[in-house]
Amino acid sequence: MENGGEAAAAKWRFGAANPALHAASSQSLRSIVTRLYDTLDHTDPRPVAPLGHGDPSAFACFRAAPAAVDALAAAALSGKHNSYARAAGVEEARSAVAAHLSRELPYEITAGDVVMTAGCNHAIEVMMAVLAAPGANVLLPRPGYPMYESRAALCGLEFRHFDLLPDKSWEVDLDGVEALADDNTVAMVIVNPNNPCGCVYSYDHLAKIAETARKLGILVISDEVYDHCAFGSKPFVPMGVFGGTAPVVTMGGISKRWMVPGWRLGWIAATDPNGILRDKKIIESVIGYRAISVDPVTFVQGALPEIIANTDKAFFENAMDVMREAAEICYQKIKDIECITCPHKPEGSMFVMVKLDLSCLDGIHNDVDFCTKLAREESVVICPGSGLGMKNWLRITFAVDPPLLKDGLERVKSFCKRHGKTKEVN
Numbered sequence: 001m002e003n004g005g006e007a008a009a010a011k012w013r014f015g016a017a018n019p020a021l022h023a024a025s026s027q028s029l030r031s032i033v034t035r036l037y038d039t040l041d042h043t044d045p046r047p048v049a050p051l052g053h054g055d056p057s058a059f060a061c062f063r064a065a066p067a068a069v070d071a072l073a074a075a076a077l078s079g080k081h082n083s084y085a086r087a088a089g090v091e092e093a094r095s096a097v098a099a100h101l102s103r104e105l106p107y108e109i110t111a112g113d114v115v116m117t118a119g120c121n122h123a124i125e126v127m128m129a130v131l132a133a134p135g136a137n138v139l140l141p142r143p144g145y146p147m148y149e150s151r152a153a154l155c156g157l158e159f160r161h162f163d164l165l166p167d168k169s170w171e172v173d174l175d176g177v178e179a180l181a182d183d184n185t186v187a188m189v190i191v192n193p194n195n196p197c198g199c200v201y202s203y204d205h206l207a208k209i210a211e212t213a214r215k216l217g218i219l220v221i222s223d224e225v226y227d228h229c230a231f232g233s234k235p236f237v238p239m240g241v242f243g244g245t246a247p248v249v250t251m252g253g254i255s256k257r258w259m260v261p262g263w264r265l266g267w268i269a270a271t272d273p274n275g276i277l278r279d280k281k282i283i284e285s286v287i288g289y290r291a292i293s294v295d296p297v298t299f300v301q302g303a304l305p306e307i308i309a310n311t312d313k314a315f316f317e318n319a320m321d322v323m324r325e326a327a328e329i330c331y332q333k334i335k336d337i338e339c340i341t342c343p344h345k346p347e348g349s350m351f352v353m354v355k356l357d358l359s360c361l362d363g364i365h366n367d368v369d370f371c372t373k374l375a376r377e378e379s380v381v382i383c384p385g386s387g388l389g390m391k392n393w394l395r396i397t398f399a400v401d402p403p404l405l406k407d408g409l410e411r412v413k414s415f416c417k418r419h420g421k422t423k424e425v426n
């Protein structure tokens with residue numbers, strides 16, 4: 001080079017310097033779990049026990065609904081779904097969702113109440129953007145599903161946390177909700193069946209949530225991506241049942257129930273018999289946002305009516321039987337680990353929150369430290385609770401092939417023993 005090191009350095013004026021994006025993405029569960037995978041010891045011959053993120057479709061015992069696979073193949077082969085779709089989604093898919101949800105509501109919703117999204121995560125993105133009026137705030141559960149925080153942060157929507165109460169089957173602290181809300185509060189979010197707690201809300205509790213929302217003049221966003229993923233004594237009740245008390249935005253998708261998270265199909269539905277969401281132009285605004293955002297793939301939308309119609313009861317019953325068994329294994333194994341306690345036996349979703357007792361461990365500083373060392377020493381990945389707003393708790397998924405789940409939790413047990421404080425002998 002002629003000028004050697006003397007050449008004046010060019011002045012590049014760009015950088016990845018969007019602070020809102022940095023704050024939003026560094027908090028995501030995917031980033032946290034990816035960091036844990038990066039710490040794995042690849043010389044360990046044991047299989048990795050993936051108890052950190054819920055994706056049962058990786059295991060043969062939870063394979064995708066065969067009827068859904070057939071419907072998808074037929075939709076692709078039909079040649080009818082190769083075009084762009086309207087922003088609100090493919091009409092037949094919207095109608096199918098409306099009929100599907102109406103079966104369990106005391107009123108009917110129509111295709112016009114439904115907007116298709118690229119999975120439920122996309123529904124979260126859309127709703128946070130729609131509600132982000134200057135000065136507005138939303139109330140989010142703690143522990144929660146951090147996509148809400150990330151998406152709210154990214155669009156400048158303030159969020160405040162209400163607690164879920166471990167001693168009350170993880171019900172919403174409704175006094176806390178009332179204390180948090182002010183004139184700028186526009187919505188509260190519930191997740192039912194619940195990720196990360198594994199609880200299912202009763203009819204009575206949902207009724208109380210609706211009453212509280214009515215009193216505060218806010219809408220309820222109900223994340224029901226785990227609808228019917230209830231295997232305990234409480235049946236799943238959709239929040240939309242209480243749409244006459246307070247307007248409800250129901251969000252869902254096929255990722256979890258049909259075990260096809262890679263297909264990226266979800267929805268937003270106005271379950272609001274009084275038409276308040278329509279009067280407030282919420283659905284119009286949702287469609288407006290959808291017009292400028294990513295689309296769910298058209299042929300997956302095209303397949304949805306058959307996916308819903310053709311998946312038989314036996315598929316869901318079998319999936320719930322395996323999930324119930326896995327939850328039971330998880331609960332029993334955890335009982336057997338001294339420094340971890342489970343306040344509420346899982347009865348829904350694919351997750352359970354458990355509390356870490358650091359006082360019986362030596363040289364483990366917090367939940368992140370626990371999970372990092374556990375990943376390196378035992379090839380077990382578990383999500384630290386601090387990623388969900390609960391320091392020194394852990395979120396464990398049991399949507400794992402039962403033998404690997406057992407093996408993984410045995411490794412957690414031996415990890416805790418190895419790092420346990422030696423007890424004084426009197």
Ligand SMILES: *Cc1c(COP(=O)(O)O)cnc(C)c1O
Pocket residue numbers: 118119120121122145191195223225252253254255256261264265266
């Ligand atoms: C998995 C999950 C989602 C995302 O669902 P996709 O349809 O895969 O985007 C949304 N909310 C909660 C609570 C989830 O656990």
